[in-house]
Amino acid sequence: MALDHGLFSIHVFGMPEKPLSTIAISEFKATCLAVLERVRRTGTPVLVTRRGVPVAEIVPPSAASLGRSWLGSMRGTAAITGDLVEPVVAPEEWEAMSR
Numbered sequence: 001m002a003l004d005h006g007l008f009s010i011h012v013f014g015m016p017e018k019p020l021s022t023i024a025i026s027e028f029k030a031t032c033l034a035v036l037e038r039v040r041r042t043g044t045p046v047l048v049t050r051r052g053v054p055v056a057e058i059v060p061p062s063a064a065s066l067g068r069s070w071l072g073s074m075r076g077t078a079a080i081t082g083d084l085v086e087p088v089v090a091p092e093e094w095e096a097m098s099r
Helices: 025-030 032-042
Strands: 002-005 008-011 021-024 046-050 053-058
Touching: 021 025, 025 032, 025 046, 032 046, 032 053
Parallel strands: 021 046
Antiparallel strands: 002 008, 046 053
């Protein structure tokens, strides 16, 4: 199995690859939208052939191409409700200040 992460490709051995489906180009032309939806839903690539010769491979989009990134994924989920620089408790309540 080969995983592509931008500039680096990782080959993972021992992990089963998803079986590659094949479809004739004439059938792909007639059912294009259904094939694309099946690839998106299942994640299984489809090989399009013309007279048995591969002409294209339909693969699901990677997370990077979908714009899904962990960076900034929590944006807008928190709210500041108080003063950020004021101590939580009064200085008189600090153990270090009571001596």
